[in-house]
Amino acid sequence: MIKVCNLSKKIGDVQALNNLSFEANDGQITGLLGPNGAGKTTCLRTVFGLLQADEGHAEIDGIDVAKSPIQAKQQLGLFPDPFGLYERLTPREYISYFAELNGLSRTQAKDATQKVLTELHMDDIADRRCKGFSQGQRMKTALAQAIVHQPTNIILDEPTRGLDVMSTRVLRDLLKALKEQGHCVLFSSHVMQEVAALCDQVIVMAEGKVVAVGSPDELCQQTGKDSLEDAFIQLIGTDEGIAA
Secondary structure (H helix, E strand, C coil), X not given: CEEEEEEEEEECCEEEEEXXXXXXXXXXXXXXXXXCCCCHHHHHHHHHCCCCCCEEEEEECCEECXXXXXXXXXXXXXXXXXXXXXXXXXXXXXXXXXXXXXXXXXXXXXXXXXXXXXXCCCCCCCCCCCCXXXXXXXXXXXXXXXXXCCCCEEEEECCCCCCCHHHHHHHHHHHHHHHHCCCXXXXXXXXXHHHHHHCCEEEEEECCEEEEEECHHHHHHHHCCCCHHHHHHHHHCCHHHHHC
């Protein structure tokens, strides 16, 4: 479970987060939805400990990220940009490296790496260098790195950005599988159809604040709209949200 409590963060002259609070529960996919500049990425970076909040705090399974960063990160998997892989490494080397970085011994990392390679059906590419990988192969390698240490929580920042249709479909299926296994999945996206299809709960953000919380259907009912896109535009009060 991920809990954000009254987070505030100013970056330069911009109030990126403004007393932001919400919860993302285990066994659910929670989406952060908001226009550009709403604070989605700042929020996720603060939850992961990459940024320090000016006020408030974030908790991972009850662990304060600022007070116990190493312990908190061991319960958290971060899906990186799949196009930023270390191309000279094989998936096995890449995944094992991050497994050890997240506290596993060398033997544990070896076993955990093989397990996740098998689960994601990657045995055929496990010992090939990442250079020249397809989008789908890169995506699977990036996700394997995020879940190899079996964190209870997964964070993804616009995970389908740059992926083709088939790779996006594979990723969606993998996220649904993680949800069914009881994981807490928190991601940001600007793709309305993706949020509507995947999310159990949607956090609508604007100007660093929570504007509304609910399932896609609940947000449509709340606004009297037939689509999540129309509901979103009404909730944030501007047509600029279409490009978010």
